[in-house]
Amino acid sequence: QSYMRLCLVTLAVLHTDLTDGSDVTQTPKLWKNEGENATIDCSHTKGPLYFQMYWYRQLPGEGMKQIVFTMSNSKPDYQPDFKEEKFSVTKPDAASGTLTVKDLVAEDKGLYFCAVSEHSDTDSLNR
Template sequence: GSEVTQIPTILWKLKDSDAQMNCSHTKGSSYFQMYWYRQLPGEGMKQVVFITPSSQPDYSGEFSKDKYPTVKAVAESGSFTVKKLETGDSGMYFCAVSQHSDTDNKYRCTKTPVFQQDVT
């Protein structure tokens, strides 16, 4: 099986609801760094946030803790939420874990597609 697991594997959520994803791994406690990425349709992957159990989340560029709250209490798991879903939030969300800041040591999770759907 995969050493890094992302749950759920797909999310369908209504507009204005929250989409929470969880990431866990079996790489051991030395892999305590976690990265979350977003890929919108037709775009490249962008890093949203970097977090460790002993630090506050470090957000990249236009991303913020209000929209993407991220929690990591232990080395082996963490959670990531997209708050108040809008149409533009639909895309793929990825988790990766690392032992060091070296990209060669990242292990990507199974991706989670998130779809915002309107009430019909």
């Protein structure tokens, strides 16, 4: 059992060209032991049309990578490098969601953040 502490710094942004992200809030810095789970909450006050949520991770010295895209009442869409067994998400309603990083190891230390976007009829064309 390692007692090394892991710091997961979290940041929330709004995925749109129209606002600055101040309407999205997220769990602040987390300190966890290896082997524990870390759950990050994300919520916003943009309204019910902003029901699409993205979770990203940036490890030290690396670029940002999308973990998963999720919507209420829909199966999460994971990127190839990320598995549901390690990164579980909930999306109970349009205004909130969580990401849980399970069974933490030292390599999980990094920046995690959520982004929300407004649904539009052109989303399916851009994804």
